[in-house]
Amino acid sequence: MTDDLEQLGSLLSALPPAPEAWVAAAREIPKVGAELDALLRRAAADAELRSKLIEDLESALNEAGIAPTRWAVAEARARLSSF
Amino acid sequence: MTDAQLVASCRAGDEAAWGALVDRFSRYVYAICTQGFRFNGYDAEDAFQDVFTKAYEQLGSLRDDAAVRPWLAQLTRRVCIDRLRAAKRESPAEDVEPPDVDDVLSTLDEAIAVRQALAGIGEPCGEMLDRFFARDQSYRTIAEELELPAGTIASRISRCLEKLRAAMEDSGTLARPEAR
Numbered sequence: 553m554t555d556d557l558e559q560l561g562s563l564l565s566a567l568p569p570a571p572e573a574w575v576a577a578a579r580e581i582p583k584v585g586a587e588l589d590a591l592l593r594r595a596a597a598d599a600e601l602r603s604k605l606i607e608d609l610e611s612a613l614n615e616a617g618i619a620p621t622r623w624a625v626a627e628a629r630a631r632l633s634s635f
Numbered sequence: 636m637t638d639a640q641l642v643a644s645c646r647a648g649d650e651a652a653w654g655a656l657v658d659r660f661s662r663y664v665y666a667i668c669t670q671g672f673r674f675n676g677y678d679a680e681d682a683f684q685d686v687f688t689k690a691y692e693q694l695g696s697l698r699d700d701a702a703v704r705p706w707l708a709q710l711t712r713r714v715c716i717d718r719l720r721a722a723k724r725e726s727p728a729e730d731v732e733p734p735d736v737d738d739v740l741s742t743l744d745e746a747i748a749v750r751q752a753l754a755g756i757g758e759p760c761g762e763m764l765d766r767f768f769a770r771d772q773s774y775r776t777i778a779e780e781l782e783l784p785a786g787t788i789a790s791r792i793s794r795c796l797e798k799l800r801a802a803m804e805d806s807g808t809l810a811r812p813e814a815r
Contacts, residue, residue, distance in 0.1 A: 560749060560796055563745055566743060567743070567746045568771070570662060570664070574684065575658065578684060
């Protein structure tokens with residue numbers, strides 16, 4: 553293989569795909585962000601839901617229909633801290 | 636769809652466009668995090684998601700929609716530096732950035748140009764070169780998944796690379812060798 557073809561191969565190797573789950577989570581940022589906004593609006597007016605979110609965030613997200621991905625949990629936790 | 640059109644659609648609230656933007660730049664952001672800043676595991680995942688979260692929140696501040704790639708590169712760099720600073724509790728950026736990060740970013744920009752040319756050479760070449768070089772798949776896996784004879788994969792890859800080089804020479808992104 554000539555040098556320039558090797559160089560092309562090397563440049564193709566420089567951009568491997570990101571893990572599929574990470575890409576899927578990034579695609580969902582607008583949707584999950586809106587769902588978190590709605591959930592936290594409800595929690596602001598609902599002490600029981602607020603307690604549940606604080607005690608067991610992952611379960612509370614699950615029950616609200618939000619997949620508790622690493623990003624969703626971290627984002628929810630950050631938003632909860634401003635309560 | 637151009638980068639500028641994609642950004643305009645995202646800004647208009649088109650969620651499908653946002654998904655397409657993530658697809659278009661996920662490899663680039665991932666490579667900056669993992670190769671430029673040598674993050675791995677949760678550090679890389681958190682940085683990756685942080686970049687796209689900030690990109691979504693700050694897309695409105697992008698002045699030139701066509702410049703979304705350098706803007707994302709800069710955003711990724713800032714996110715990674717902030718994470719390194721937080722971990723090392725150091726303040727100047729020069730102290731936390733890997734010394735070769737500019738070289739890595741320059742190589743990644745060249746790699747983006749190659750991928751753009753790859754998209755134009757058609758199938759099965761694009762798929763085959765991506766599987767072999769970027770996904771690190773073996774000849775055997777490629778043969779099985781593309782339902783091709785295993786013994787032909789090496790020569791097909793070689794021909795596809797020639798085709799890619801020719802496409803890049805035609806488009807001016809790769810200089811033609813001087814006539815001997």
